[in-house]
Amino acid sequence: METNIEIQKGQLIEIKQLNRHVFHLKIQSEDFDKMQYVPGFTLDIYLGNGEILSNLETRKYSIWNYEPVHQIIDVAICTFSNGKGAHWVSTLKNGDILYFNPPKGKLLINESADYYYLIGDITSLSHLYEINRNLSINKKVFSFIYAYSQRDIFPDIDGSFPFDYYVINPLIPELVQQKIEALEPDFSGTGFAYILGEPKTVITLHDYFKNQKKWNSNQLRSKPFWKEIKDI
Ligand SMILES: Cc1cc2nc3c(=O)[nH]c(=O)nc-3n(C[C@H](O)[C@H](O)[C@H](O)COP(=O)(O)OP(=O)(O)OC[C@H]3O[C@@H](n4cnc5c(N)ncnc54)[C@H](O)[C@@H]3O)c2cc1C
Structure with a gap:
């Protein structure tokens, strides 16, 4: 169990429903400047205000793209599960503040193969x-x-x-x-x-x-x- 993780936050600058089951989110955050981005990173997003609600659940979403000049991350959130994350995403609107743990990952790009x-x-x-x-x-x-x-x-x-x-x-x-x-x-x-x-x-x-x-x-x-x- 990780303790004392610095919770980061960013603004939802765009949310768009791509089809019946997929939402596309663009999140802008100065905190993204702190990461050493590697393709394959994921973002652990709190399903609410992670700063004031202790023990709030998170869901992991893959970083679809990172644009470092304006510090914008794209994610695609699916709702096939009909679970908590799926319900949460459908409540979001432009301008909302999102809370997350510093991005990291294990399913990273490996460029060594042919x-x-x-x-x-x-x-x-x-x-x-x-x-x-x-x-x-x-x-x-x-x-x-x-x-x-x-x-x-x-x-x-x-x-x-x-x-x-x-x-x-x-x-x-x-x-x-x-x-x-x-x-x-x-x-x-x-x-x-x-x-x-x-x-x-x-x-x-x-x-x-x-x-x-x-x-x-x-x-x-x-x-x-x-x-x-x-x-x-
Ligand atoms: C490394 C990693 C990267 C991930 N990246 C993404 C991402 O980019 N986008 C994304 O949407 N999700 C991603 N996920 C999955 C995400 O973290 C959630 O687990 C998933 O979206 C379900 O969360 P939920 O709260 O909606 O449903 P939950 O309440 O967690 O689950 C409800 C039930 O629905 C079922 N279920 C869960 N997910 C699905 C599904 N996709 N299809 C069918 N049944 C399901 C399960 O049986 C589960 O018990 C990733 C997971 C990992 C481990």
Whole structure:
């Protein structure tokens, strides 16, 4: 448990609903000047005023883009969960003050590989966009974004759709694996994979890369983006 974290704050300068389930937020803060930004950072945002309400819950959101001149961060917040964070985002309006812990992250860009697998769902899409945009142009990328509906897919910050998107509904992790197996390119050199998003799919694909493709753990960044409620 972390203690004595300095709570930072910023102003919501724009909030826009991109589609049924995704809100795009632009947050401006002088506190962002203090960070040594690395693509792949996340922001732990308090679901309310973190300065006056002790023990307020936070939710982690990926930094979709950082613009250092005006100190503006973009995030994409999804509402598929219908949970606390999803309800909170729908109450926000321009000018609101948001509270967060200093940005940091573990799913950072790794530029040492020759080629990349970027695999995830809509909730992790902004994270993968940020990694992809910051990889140097000579890197080869295999992408696989799975969505429940075509309507859930939103473009990158520059309006582009740089990935391959697949509608898979119902989401069956083994089906995602089969499709990836069928599509896999023949890249040479060292690979690195980001496997993010829906928990069961992340676990299935992580096992596939480790056990069938024989990739080392240090070539994999796998992260379920939320915890499953246990079946009763
Ligand atoms: C490294 C990291 C980066 C993240 N980046 C983002 C981001 O950029 N944007 C973003 O929206 N979220 C992101 N998340 C997820 C985010 O932190 C929340 O966990 C998620 O949005 C759900 O929070 P909630 O309060 O809305 O729902 P909760 O109240 O926490 O969850 C309610 C229930 O809904 C289910 N659930 C949760 N999330 C989803 C989902 N996406 N789809 C379907 N069911 C779900 C779960 O079973 C959960 O028990 C990230 C998580 C991690 C670990």
